[in-house]
Amino acid sequence: MNAPPQNLSEARFAQALRELASIVGQTNMVTSADGLREYFDPFVPQPMARAFAASAAVLPASLNETREILRVARAYRLPLWPVSTGRNFAYGGAAPRLTGSVVLDLKRMNKILAVDEKLAYALVEPGVTYFDLYAYLREHGLKLWIDPASAGWGSIVGNTLERGFGYTPYGDHAAHQCGMEVMLASGELVRTGMGGIEIGRGWQLFKPGFGPSYDAMFMQSNFGVVTKLGLWLMPRPDSYVIAHVKLPREGDLEAAVETLRPLRLGETIRNHAVIEGAIRHAAGMSSRSDWYDGAGPVPDAVVDKMVSRLDIGRWNVHFAIYGEPTVVQARFDIAHRAFAALPGARIDAHRYTPDAEPVGGSERNMAGIPAMSAFRMLDWRGGTGAHVDFSPICPFTGGDAMRQYSVAKARLAEYGFDYYGGFTAGERHLHHIVATIFNRDDAKQTEAAADLQRVLMSDARSEGYGVYRTHLATMDFAASQYDFNDGALLRMSETIKGALDPDGILAPGKSGIWPHVWRDKRGDI
């Protein structure tokens, strides 16, 4: 058995576990070292694994069981770490922020509760994955698309709550969420928005409801356990075109962003277009060792050679346009004209219909088909591949993108890593995602990867940038960067935390929010 939370004796913890087992049955408890391996962050740098060790996991099958678990947790002041399915890889997986927490694993609650083809929405439980919902839609012949996260095995609820994103016009998962059911620490069940109208049909149709709206407050937070979530689905388009713009020079990032922004703001391009660096693009087609086996990052000259040999861009813009063929053509002509004007640009584009879908991994994501191609990246470095992501928000300008890229690339090189990254286009911002890929069997590399993250975040902060999401190990650090008025935002969060979860049982430390009873753990990893 792993170590209990610090506020409980072994005996009292054992008693709490017995009570939990009496609720869910012994088979739905995980307490063995072997079983708990699943609740370790698979990518965690080894020295940190102990800091984020679950003491047990409990898997309820229903709201009633969840309510009973909360009752026990309150009675024992037992910290719980709710996960939907625990696939939050690169940010901690299923592991808790506070060591000794019991993972509240909701994966057995996995019903697709409603799908409405006419109004294009679904209502799901936490255990439903992108693969599950995709299969359901296909099986029932529904003309609806999902917007998959880059790894299709993830939970829809989990990804949405962490503000994950995809590749279609529905790529902003949080923005396309509509209606939640949340169990508060007290066991009280709340439905947000129009869900307050019990017999109504508006829950998945209009997010705010009447009065204050709370859905966004339950994202990336520890204020409740989300037990149901509504999401909007995209009507299946009659046709679409997926384009790949290859730009030859490192400095072309700036022009790529400046070209994309007006197209995005003017609604010519409505999907979450991606501007991908050469190495990230190449990782789908080759391994690092094919090109370079020296120490430190792959030199620029080698990257240039790789770009030329693989016939890819130094920067690769992927965008897609969906809809009726005439509209798609008119919009594509405008986008094509804009990118073709960039010196050295080459553009591949393919047209698709529901009967002729793309076969390649990343194109499939843009066609609403879940895949696991994101995991190719693990093979890039060799050994036991792992990665941790640095994810700053970048204003949607070429100058900002170049600045974030240049600073990150230089720091990564200093620590011996390649720039493996890209930018995904929101409306007025870019999600800049920089993966530090390391071999977990290499202790030095692993330690360097861990140290690097704070340095990258500090660099960004000094230029006025903040991250939208981060690993367990840097949650306090990230929260501390949002320091306007001496951290007033975090103080407000902790005031609300105290009101909604006075016993401090739900996810202590999530996003830097600590309940009063655990506040001395802040920053302590």
Add this chain to the structure above:
Amino acid sequence: MNAPPQNLSEARFAQALRELASIVGQTNMVTSADGLREYFDPFVPQPMARAFAASAAVLPASLNETREILRVARAYRLPLWPVSTGRNFAYGGAAPRLTGSVVLDLKRMNKILAVDEKLAYALVEPGVTYFDLYAYLREHGLKLWIDPASAGWGSIVGNTLERGFGYTPYGDHAAHQCGMEVMLASGELVRTGMGGIEIGRGWQLFKPGFGPSYDAMFMQSNFGVVTKLGLWLMPRPDSYVIAHVKLPREGDLEAAVETLRPLRLGETIRNHAVIEGAIRHAAGMSSRSDWYDGAGPVPDAVVDKMVSRLDIGRWNVHFAIYGEPTVVQARFDIAHRAFAALPGARIDAHRYTPDAEPVGGSERNMAGIPAMSAFRMLDWRGGTGAHVDFSPICPFTGGDAMRQYSVAKARLAEYGFDYYGGFTAGERHLHHIVATIFNRDDAKQTEAAADLQRVLMSDARSEGYGVYRTHLATMDFAASQYDFNDGALLRMSETIKGALDPDGILAPGKSGIWPHVWRDKRGDI
């Protein structure tokens, strides 16, 4: 002087006012009966006016003055009713829910703090109106549009916080808000989202930031005083077409909605299209007395005659498509084909460019130009025109729209009123807005209008519908309709209220949320 709040003696109240005056200066206090007329709901049915009477108003010019006002309010437990400019007409205007409250009128804080043409956003203070921002953009030659509320004199901050909506693709004002500054009851200043990064530039670019996001929680609530608000602006389109589809029969509402939904979901039509009943459309062109002067509602046969003489539709669909001419044409062809297939449909459409703008009122709103044409409605009934709005959310189906329309029309007729209404298209819902227009000089009509609102809301609730917004007089009633799990949502709101405003000084009763100290006032009007 009007009556003070019930928890303060005349003497203590006078002392509080003196302290407020020492902060803002006597000229920025309103205490005379004459001056306070501005803080009465101009449309309130007279018997209710006493129930919503402000005792005074205080007008700060800065954050510091606002903080000092909150300090005094906490010391005296003085209830404040914050308004941006107080133009929330049909829902209460500037009047407070709790009689005796002091209106905290923010109209002197009226700076346009930032406008960014490249990234298409603005940051404004509460006193900035749609007219103000429009004039600023024109004056500086910026190629950006605003999305005006139907009355251009309203505050951008106020309208957005009440979840008002307009007519362009940016018509969902709450959804196009990005970043807030909020002063809590304690005087603590919080910036939401990326506003936590003090020196950053992401505040108006990415709403959520890191951790829980609160912007939507500060809408229609009483958790803080919003002192700055970011909003996204629409890049000025090169061209646009505004279309008016006239449908001849009362039952055509169903087909109008069924035709519009796939066009909206498929992104052929991206603006907040409107389906307007004959009388609302006719009110811009004539008065009720031109057609009918009998008792009770205008008979259907007269409405038909009016439709024919004015050459309008029994239902009138107004939509607009914006962008590059080739894309606009391709999208318009699809929309035109769909509506032209409806029996008896006639379609007027006009093309516009930045150099040739529409001249008519409602078309100007669809072209991003603020107007006051919404007030035409007051002339419909004659006398001292006033209206109160019933605003249920309607699922975006023809069947739901017909049901809401039929039930409301019958009830309105029973109480002697015309159906003066229409539906504005969100993505998966319609805002159904039903104005009860009455003559305030007619006591019986006024009383009937007031009684009717609860009946309309009860009818809707029994069919599973709820309102998104309501008048002061029905806020408790509306909140009580969101009764899932015995009102768990409202209980959560009041828990948060208690944590953020323990003295209960901010807007007691707003949206049915009462602080502990005033909870016995619930339902008491």
